[in-house]
Amino acid sequence: MRSLAGSRKPRRRRRVRRIWWGAAALALVAGYLGSLYVTVTSRFEGPHWKVPSTVYAEPVTIYPGMDVSAHHIHDRLLRLGYGPVTAAPRRPGEFRWNDDRLELYLQDFVYPDHAVEGFPVAADLRDRRVVRLIRLPDNAPLTSVDLEPEVIAGLFDESWEGRRLVRLGDVPPVLTDAILAVEDARFYEHWGIDPRSIARAIWTDLKEGEFTQGGSTLTQQLVKNFYLTQERTLYRKITEAIMAVILEARYDKRAILEAYLNEIYLGQRGEMGVYGVGEASRLYFGKDVERLTLPEAALLAGMIRSPRAYNPQINPDRARTARDRVIHRMLALKKIDADEAREALAEPVPTRPKARAAVRAPYFVDVVREQLERLYSRDVLTSEGLRVFTSLDVEAQRNTEEALRAGIAAIERRIPKGDDPLEGGVIVIQPQTGYIRALIGGRDYAETQFNRMTQAHRQPGSLFKPLAYLAALRRDGETGSPRYTPVSVVQDAPLTVVTNGRSWTPQNYDKLYHGPVTLRTALEYSFNAAAVGVAQDIGVERVIATARALGITTPLQAVPSLVLGTSEVIPLELAGAYAAVANFGTKTEPLVIKAVMDQDGRVLSRKEIAVEQVVSPEEAYLITSLLQGVVERGTGRGVRALGFDRPVAGKTGTTSDFRDAWFVGYTPDTLALVWVGFDHNRPLQLTGAQAALPIWTDVMRRVTEGEPPTDFTPPPGIVLRQVDPASGLLSNRQCPDAITEAFLAGTEPTGWCGDHGGPRFLWWLRRVLG
Amino acid sequence: MTAGSRRIAVRSITAAVVWVALWGCAVKPLSTADQPIPLAAAASPQVVAAYHLVEDGKQQLALGQTGAAIATFQKALALAPSSPHANLALGEAKLRQADYRGALVYGDRVARLVGDDPEWLWRIALLRGQAYEGVGDRTRARAAYRDVLGVDPNNVEARAGLDRVAPE
Numbered sequence: 001m002r003s004l005a006g007s008r009k010p011r012r013r014r015r016v017r018r019i020w021w022g023a024a025a026l027a028l029v030a031g032y033l034g035s036l037y038v039t040v041t042s043r044f045e046g047p048h049w050k051v052p053s054t055v056y057a058e059p060v061t062i063y064p065g066m067d068v069s070a071h072h073i074h075d076r077l078l079r080l081g082y083g084p085v086t087a088a089p090r091r092p093g094e095f096r097w098n099d100d101r102l103e104l105y106l107q108d109f110v111y112p113d114h115a116v117e118g119f120p121v122a123a124d125l126r127d128r129r130v131v132r133l134i135r136l137p138d139n140a141p142l143t144s145v146d147l148e149p150e151v152i153a154g155l156f157d158e159s160w161e162g163r164r165l166v167r168l169g170d171v172p173p174v175l176t177d178a179i180l181a182v183e184d185a186r187f188y189e190h191w192g193i194d195p196r197s198i199a200r201a202i203w204t205d206l207k208e209g210e211f212t213q214g215g216s217t218l219t220q221q222l223v224k225n226f227y228l229t230q231e232r233t234l235y236r237k238i239t240e241a242i243m244a245v246i247l248e249a250r251y252d253k254r255a256i257l258e259a260y261l262n263e264i265y266l267g268q269r270g271e272m273g274v275y276g277v278g279e280a281s282r283l284y285f286g287k288d289v290e291r292l293t294l295p296e297a298a299l300l301a302g303m304i305r306s307p308r309a310y311n312p313q314i315n316p317d318r319a320r321t322a323r324d325r326v327i328h329r330m331l332a333l334k335k336i337d338a339d340e341a342r343e344a345l346a347e348p349v350p351t352r353p354k355a356r357a358a359v360r361a362p363y364f365v366d367v368v369r370e371q372l373e374r375l376y377s378r379d380v381l382t383s384e385g386l387r388v389f390t391s392l393d394v395e396a397q398r399n400t401e402e403a404l405r406a407g408i409a410a411i412e413r414r415i416p417k418g419d420d421p422l423e424g425g426v427i428v429i430q431p432q433t434g435y436i437r438a439l440i441g442g443r444d445y446a447e448t449q450f451n452r453m454t455q456a457h458r459q460p461g462s463l464f465k466p467l468a469y470l471a472a473l474r475r476d477g478e479t480g481s482p483r484y485t486p487v488s489v490v491q492d493a494p495l496t497v498v499t500n501g502r503s504w505t506p507q508n509y510d511k512l513y514h515g516p517v518t519l520r521t522a523l524e525y526s527f528n529a530a531a532v533g534v535a536q537d538i539g540v541e542r543v544i545a546t547a548r549a550l551g552i553t554t555p556l557q558a559v560p561s562l563v564l565g566t567s568e569v570i571p572l573e574l575a576g577a578y579a580a581v582a583n584f585g586t587k588t589e590p591l592v593i594k595a596v597m598d599q600d601g602r603v604l605s606r607k608e609i610a611v612e613q614v615v616s617p618e619e620a621y622l623i624t625s626l627l628q629g630v631v632e633r634g635t636g637r638g639v640r641a642l643g644f645d646r647p648v649a650g651k652t653g654t655t656s657d658f659r660d661a662w663f664v665g666y667t668p669d670t671l672a673l674v675w676v677g678f679d680h681n682r683p684l685q686l687t688g689a690q691a692a693l694p695i696w697t698d699v700m701r702r703v704t705e706g707e708p709p710t711d712f713t714p715p716p717g718i719v720l721r722q723v724d725p726a727s728g729l730l731s732n733r734q735c736p737d738a739i740t741e742a743f744l745a746g747t748e749p750t751g752w753c754g755d756h757g758g759p760r761f762l763w764w765l766r767r768v769l770g
Numbered sequence: 771m772t773a774g775s776r777r778i779a780v781r782s783i784t785a786a787v788v789w790v791a792l793w794g795c796a797v798k799p800l801s802t803a804d805q806p807i808p809l810a811a812a813a814s815p816q817v818v819a820a821y822h823l824v825e826d827g828k829q830q831l832a833l834g835q836t837g838a839a840i841a842t843f844q845k846a847l848a849l850a851p852s853s854p855h856a857n858l859a860l861g862e863a864k865l866r867q868a869d870y871r872g873a874l875v876y877g878d879r880v881a882r883l884v885g886d887d888p889e890w891l892w893r894i895a896l897l898r899g900q901a902y903e904g905v906g907d908r909t910r911a912r913a914a915y916r917d918v919l920g921v922d923p924n925n926v927e928a929r930a931g932l933d934r935v936a937p938e
Contacts, residue, residue: 061849063822065815113830113838129815143822391848432851432879433844584882586875595841606837609844609860611875617882669851708814710852715882 033242039227040246048226048259049275051163051385051599052156055368056149057359057392058435058594059111062123062130063144068102069128070706072395077104079150079359079394081269081286083352088136092118093286093352100125103136107286109148112389112595112603118287121145150394151272151358153365155372157382160271164278165385165599166289168258174294175277176257177335178301182326184218185333188253192219192244219244222260266300267307270358274307284312285350294340295347298326313354320349359394363441363451367592375596375605385599390592391435393428399702400426400438404674407695408443411676415685422684424676424695425452427572428703431579431671433609434588437703452675453575457554457568461688462526462635463653463662464547464565466623467577468535469523470615471546473622475744482619483538485747486520486626487728492530497560506532506564509654509687518728520741523626524634526652528564535563549614550577551587565653575664575673581623582649582666584715585615618717618744624649625742628712631665638689639665642697646704647711650696652688659683661691665700668710672699719745724753807855807889820850824859831863839863854883854890861897870904873897892921892928899931908935 060076062068077095085094088103095104102125106118120136133142154160168176180187186194194217201215216224223243228236247256265273266280274280277300281289285296292300302322303310312319324345331341368390372381380386408424415422421443428438441451450456472484484490492514496505506528508514513529514521522530535543540558547556552574556567572590580587589610596604627649630636635652650665659681664673674692677684684691714720720742724735729751731738743749809821827842840863846856861876877897884890899914912935918928 058848061819061845063815063819063849065818113835113841144819430848430851433848435848584879586879594844603837606841608840609847611872613871613875613878617878708816713882715878 033246036239036243037246037250040223040243041250043226044247044251044255044259049161049163049165049262050157050383051165052154052160053372053381053384053386053388054151054162055153055155055365055388055390057152057361057390057394057397059146059149061144061146062133064130064133066130067128067706068123068125068130073102073147075356076147076150076395078353078356080107080148081283081352081355082107083350085352089120091285091287091350093350102130105286106145107148108282108288108291110387110597110601111146112597112606115601116146116148117291149389152361152390152392152394153368154272155369155381155386155388160273161275162269162272162279163262163275163385164282165262166258166276166278168254168261170290171258171261171277172290172292172297174336175289175292175297175300176261178294178297178326178330179261179304180218181329181333181335182301183221183304185329187218187257190217190219190248192246192248193217193241216240217244218260219247219256222256222263223247225263225265226259264304265307266303267311269355293344293347294336295323295327295344296350298330298344299323299349302326312349312351316349316351323349359398361392361394361397361439362445362449363453364390364392364397364436364439364592366441366449366451367436367439367454371593372596386604387597387599388593389595389597391430391433391437391594392439392592393437393703396428396703397438397440400428400440400672400699403695403698403702404440404443407674407691407698408676410694411684411686411691418678418682420678420680420682421447422676423452423679424674425456425571426672426674426695426699427453427575428670428672428699429575429579429590430669431583431666432588432669434576434579434591435594436590436592437670438699439592448679450679452679453571453673455570457570458660458675458677459567459655460565460569460574461653461655461660461662462528462531462565463574463651463664463688464567464569465523465526465531465563466581466627466651467547467550467552468531468543468563469519469626470550470581470619470623471543472519472534472538473744474546474615474619482744482747484519484534485728485743485749486518486622486741487723487725487743487749488519489516489728490519490522490530490534491515492517492522492527492533495529495533495536497532497536499559499561504561506561518725520626520629521725524629526630526635531563532560536560546615547577549587550580551614552577565655571673571675575671578651578664578666578673579671580614581620581627582668582671583620584617585613585620586617587612587614616717617715621712621715621718622742622744624712625714627651627665629739635687635689636663636665636693638693639697642694644697644701646700646709648700649712650693652693654687654689657683658685658687661686661688663688663692663696665696667700667704668712669707670700670704672696672703674699714742717745718742719748721748723749727753729753807858807893809855810887814850814852816850817853817855820846820853821855823849824853824855827859836863836866852883854880857883858890858893858897861901865897865900865904868904870901873901873904877901888921892918892925895921896925896928896931899928899935903931903935908937911935912937 082093082095085096089095089105092105092107102123105120108118109116122134122136123130124132135142198215220240223240228240262276265275267274269283274283278289280300281292310319310322327341327344330336404424404426408422412422423442426440429436441453442448473482475482494505496503508528540562544556552569554569576590591607593607595606598604631639631648631650636650646667648665648667653662660677661684662675674696676691720740722731722738723741724731725737725739729749731753735753823842823846827839830839843856843859857876857879861873864872877894881894895914895917899911902911902914915928915932918925
């Protein structure tokens with residue numbers, strides 16, 4: 001009995017142990033399944049994807065009269081992914097360019113105000129200009145069309161996954177049929193895994209002796225992409241299968257299919273990965289997914305296996321083979337009939353080349369990002385798929401980059417090599433709108449992301465003088481009259497001022513004093529002593545007030561040297577101040593973001609041009625007129641020597657010890673500011689006229705190409721008189737260098753020049769008649 | 771003349787009168803404010819394109835799409851900063867938004883761009899009158915409304931404006 005009982009005990013113990021083990025194993029399995037369940041549901045029920053925000057440049061408007069060559073329309077089309085074709089364009093994203101005609105099929109695009117469904121247009125050309133713009137095929141005349149804006153950046157966390165989310169209801173059945181036909185024909189019948197497919201895959205693998213067929217259902221593919229790594233292990237495969245079953249048990253087929261359509265990787269556009277059928281439809285066919293045709297849908301479905309191998313832009317023949325395989329499969333599954341298949345098979349594969357590399361404007365994008373981060377959290381910016389429309393003119397940016405690069409290289413050939421690299425920056429701004437058209441904050445963003453146009457504080461040197469002269473030319477609040485006119489005689493003579501117990505005597509660049517000169521001459525030749533004298537006369541506080549009115553916010557020291565630009569400013573603010581002068585005294589806030597949309601097409605914010613009259617139009621015009629003289633006769637005459645012949649106003653700037661070289665100048669419609677120097681203030685040993693002016697001229701020549709030349713129109717309240725520049729008096733016929741001078745009405749001179757010859761009786765008559 | 775031919779003559783005359791009356795109604799000028807301002811003959815292609823954009827923007831405005839309309843006007847301005855049409859449209863938009871100082875800025879711009887073109891003068895004056903009225907400068911508003919009436923004595927808006935800002 002003992003022995004029997006003794007043998008029973010271990011058996012019972014073994015049984016208990018087995019139960020324990022079983023329970024533990026069950027608990028383990030349950031825990032494992034539970035954790036998989038939580039993983040599956042938590043991701044599937046939250047936001048599925050982090051969709052980066054997309055930053056767009058300004059769209060380009062094509063209109064009758066436009067110079068298509070000057071606006072680089074061909075390059076723009078290639079960057080936008082348009083492909084040249086030899087026959088008439090039949091699909092969005094195609095164009096045909098003959099000498100006298102451009103035909104293009106616009107691509108679909110959703111703008112902040114309206115959505116455009118791509119349509120064919122033609123522009124008849126003569127001498128590179130559009131003479132007629134029509135809609136095809138009905139030849140209806142058009143007044144203008146927009147080319148879609150170029151993407152200049154994505155705002156993302158880890159990788160740039162371009163994704164345009166679609167709802168299943170918006171996806172044409174032909175696309176889902178095509179995808180299901182080749183990826184998972186029994187999708188609506190299985191419960192996540194398909195034993196029949198697995199068996200078939202195993203059989204094929206055994207036959208071919210390698211592991212090629214996965215037999216994965218569409219749900220398994222989704223699980224693999226969504227939750228798991230791409231490694232090929234049995235454990236991963238089992239996990240995938242279990243998760244697929246959980247997914248199917250928990251969610252309906254439509255939700256799974258919709259997620260799959262948005263998840264699949266379908267290629268690459270530059271740095272951006274193309275995910276989902278929405279984005280892919282735009283990339284390969286230039287249209288929304290809703291409008292895909294059977295052959296297009298089949299092509300996309302065929303690419304899923306290997307987006308690179310079957311990419312029609314790289315391997316059109318292989319893409320066609322893959323597409324045809326899908327069409328045949330759809331026919332076999334009776335998703336289409338024989339006629340439809342025949343027609344689809346006859347369609348050529350779109351063969352437009354890969355889009356040319358996009359223009360990047362990293363410093364500009366940083367400014368955009370900074371401004372966006374004031375409105376939206378970083379998380380929203382990198383995951384909510386916002387679409388940000390900016391003021392950047394891609395061609396202006398590209399041209400400005402080229403001009404700066406060439407200009408810096410030319411300077412480097414003239415100066416001794418040092419440890420730190422020569423730096424430079426450019427801002428191009430449209431004064432009337434405040435739109436920043438181009439922005440470069442340094443010579444190499446990869447080297448340093450510090451933006452020298454928006455973050456640096458630099459001494460402006462003589463660029464500050466026009467602000468001081470503007471203060472002198474403005475009407476006094478009390479008397480209603482200005483203290484100076486452009487022909488007021490000022491003294492360019494030794495002048496010693498005492499500040500904080502220290503005396504200081506400003507000197508000129510040429511180490512000479514030029515005696516009594518008109519205010520115009522003093523500015524045109526940038527005489528330091530004269531400028532300090534004028535500022536001392538009107539009071540430095542008045543200069544500061546004018547600078548503040550024009551938008552300078554940095555601390556300005558109320559010292560006599562302020563007028564020579566010794567207080568540091570932010571270059572962007574300086575450009576804004578000059579833009580206000582160029583814009584007849586109206587300050588417009590420099591603007592980079594025009595509108596922000598969410599991924600459903602709702603406009604979240606829209607930036608309107610903000611205008612404020614900070615100086616009267618006529619006072620501002622006086623400065624423009626003086627700055628025109630700088631370019632015609634003064635320190636900026638190199639602009640003319642370099643062949644830029646548009647009406648232009650400008651000013652050179654050089655700081656003490658040649659640390660900063662500046663040039664700012666503007667036509668009526670475009671302003672550019674250029675800075676060249678070293679980050680650590682090493683002397684450049686070149687003036688603004690030598691270093692910055694040539695770059696400015698190159699920039700302006702490029703960005704104004706094709707624009708009609710316009711002149712500065714004097715506003716009401718300005719009177720123009722012919723004066724002798726030396727005396728500032730009305731000129732007589734003998735005055736050799738008479739110029740047209742602008743005055744605030746009522747301040748024009750009444751006396752006649754007596755320094756030059758002339759009929760004496762006329763001179764006498766004028767004196768008698770007053 | 772037979773009775774028949776007389777009847778035909780009477781009918782013809784009646785028909786002609788009715789036709790002329792109808793034609794008169796049909797071609798009766800719109801209120802001057804609604805008429806598009808013609809483009810200057812020497813307008814640059816950009817200015818012409820901006821003009822058409824402004825017309826598009828006005829249609830958006832009529833549909834109540836104010837934000838979209840202003841964006842279109844701004845697009846026109848960016849395309850052709852010297853477009854008087856774009857500047858006037860933005861001035862009028864500012865007026866609608868009660869940004870009267872902004873409206874005055876655009877009014878001044880238009881004035882600079884068009885010189886003394888009578889086609890524009892009364893429109894600029896009307897814009898200024900309404901903007902000055904908005905900022906409470908009744909004296910300047912009165913003067914501006916009178917300028918409008920000097921060019922267009924039947925201008926209803928200017929007359930109403932003048933009544934509003936008449937000295938008490």
